[in-house]
Amino acid sequence: MAKLHVTTSVNGEPVEFLCEPYETMLDALRGQLGLTGSKEGCASGDCGACSITLDGRLVCSCLMLAAEAEGHEIRTIEGMAKGGELHPLQQKFLEHAALQCGICTSGMLVASEALLAKNSNPTEEEVRFWLAGNLCRCTGYDKIVRAVMETAAEMREMRP
């Protein structure tokens, strides 16, 4: 079967690529597009290390076919910082040491940003259940949850 031609948008930039019909969005991101910030931990949607957003909705890119990106807007960890300026979540993760090895960090940040876009004032329980699809084996989640809640508080204050 011939490869499929996909036209989409990744982190606000127009992108075209060819893919096999069976290839996942994660394969296309990491392979053809060279965006290796999204990680493959399980390829079954259980670890969340490949988290991206599709038209603003949080998805596991390992569970999405690359061809499904056609005509949609994809955002990945690579699009989170604005040029040289880190997103407040990225900055807070650094300040709180909310990462150790860093393999889950891309997915955690993408998922956290998606949470804060929906809910600017999450409770600890809401943060914990939202991030329950993102496995971290290093931190015990404590510092991650604190970083997300503190970022939410700061972002609320910054708003007019």
Place this chain on the structure above:
Amino acid sequence: MNVVNNKWIGQRTIRPDGVDKVTGRAAFAADTTMPGMIWGKVLRSPHPHARIKSINTARAEALPGVKAVVTSRDIVDFRVEKGAVMLGIQDMRWMCRNVMARDKALFPGHPVAAVAATTEAIAAEACKLIEVDYEVLPWAIEIDDALKPDAPILHEFNKFDGKPSNIMGRIESKKGDIAQGFKAADVVIERSFTTRPVHQGYIEPHACLISVAADGKTTIWSSSQGQFMVRAMTSMLTGIPQSDIRAIPAEIGGGFGGKTIVYLEPLATLLAKKSGRPVKMVMTREEVMRATGPTSGSKSTVKIGAKKDGTIVAAHGSFYLQAGAFPGSPIRGAVGCSFAPYDIPHVLSEGFDVCSNRSKVAAYRAPGAPIGAYAVECVLDELAEALKIDPLALRLKNAAKEGTKAAHGPVFPRIGYIETLEAAKNHPHYAAPLGKHQGRGVASGFWFNAGGESSAQVNITEDGNVVVTTGHPDIGGSRAGIANICAELLGIDYKRISVIIGDTQTVGFSNLTGGSRVLFASSMVVTQAADKVIATLRERAAKIWEIDPEAVKWENGAAHPVSPNAGQFEPLTLADLAEKAPSQGGPIGASVQLNTQGAEGGFGTHICDVEVDVDLGIVRVIRYTAVQDVGRAVHPSYVEGQLQGGVAQGIGWALNEEYIYNKDGKVDNPGFLDYRMPVCSDLPMLDCALVEVPNPKHPQGVKGVGEVPLVPVMAAVANAVNNALGKRFYSLPMSPPKVSAALDAPTQQAAE
């Protein structure tokens, strides 16, 4: 202790590799490509135990796109009868058979061949075309099955008590005479426990990318807990000399001990050599679960005797640990660590290394110690109950301290175990009220910690900043700790220091990232290198000022005359001296290589509260406090992170994680959905109380901290569950089906 002002040590600085990791720039093992790269795949045994009669690779080799096929014939054979060839704690006789089965396949997932092809799909297709003629043999996975008189024997050459056996070895630690000791006891408690195999659970699967040039020069890009281990093992298994292998450490996505051995690198090297193309190999999660790690399942019996006042007089532990396919279970940790927190006159601690048809164990965070502590700390809880003594008071009464001789050998120097008990006793958590179906448990733990070989270079850049190169992969923030220490020593802002991990051909030999040794050992070599650099800087200033180097001091990042008597000179900063370096003797830098000594053991005491959903049998940890003597918290956030991470792993081990085998002897839950590690919503905040009793043998007082926090957890959770329900569980995990069954049992009895 040569650090006095501590401007940077103890600060929560931003880690040097942080921005790369929050922006997706950091390059992990699977993130790199090379021009002309092809893909490797492994064909694995479907059988738990089978003799390999023949392998025919002809059809695979003929498939278009296939560039190379390797089998055990291509791997250097370390013959069993020739005796052990050790690399660290690994015997190469077993390593060569673990990376590729030779005469027998010993577990489902055991590699039997590997293929490299132009695409992953073709490599996978080629694996299916390899014909392996197996003679399927009877198998044994559980310890009890492997120890039966008629059990299938994995390694026919092995004898125990004069008979063929799966017990590959026995070790013991002994002090006094337990028979005499137990005679003096008023109360004796003896219990048996089992634990299941659990996986280290790193989120990054094993991966590597390797090229071999026509002259044999080899480049390995992989993530591991030791690029030098990767180089040495790959060299030994392929015959390529170490000087020709450049092993580059990728960022490592978690290891916890599981990446202290190789799986893919020797295979990819041979495929790259045969094909003349760079070869990339990445394991699937299922391969990780079936064929790497985990740690041992176990069966333990612990007997402890005490006087009425709580004085422990004797203790006996016997620990049977699953080694998996090849010898080498962590019995040393179970035997040596379990009783180490206590000053007991009569101790016998025995360990048995049991092979069975399961993947070969790999190290897992304080290997063996959590298994032993689970049994010992649960028995101590029962002892406290029987004697009506507070469990922390019982531990305090018997606590090891400076001068105590441990059963495993050493006489303890100044240690902080008692301080952890006192801190736990005085912590608000210990006095907090509990609600219905809630319970509280405590437990302590010990880990040896380690020193060993480390190398570092400290170089001053031409613009007066600093590059520190060490040889240890950073798995938990060690670069941040090194930046703090180096900033302290040189008296400059930590942001002016770049800390990197060198590859095998650019920095001196450095042993594994393991044993909680990295910050201990690397800060020791970095300190000595920084001291040398400071000596050079003082000499340079002295030369410029034409005074004696002894009359120059280094302070706040600049050379100063020690006193007005030495002369009146404007300070010379690092930048000044770097600028003048070419005319004053050349580049400024130093490298140090040491076999570091003086890593003292670490102790922790944990408090755990649980709440049990008595309808569903679900145990939830609702509050947790980990107290640990950490020596010196060079970067407190990453020290706390080690404690919190260890606790989370222990909670998983206690409540949910286990390998489940089906009737064919295969792992039935080889993925993150069914192998249930704690997720964010399973856990509460994890409180830490850092006790700092500096290590007198280390320039900054550093002790290893990474492994101790896993040791007490399962016992703390089990003791809390007992406190909540009045029921003890003697086997892990305390998963909902098991807890439900136990809760239903008395109801049924009452109904009868």
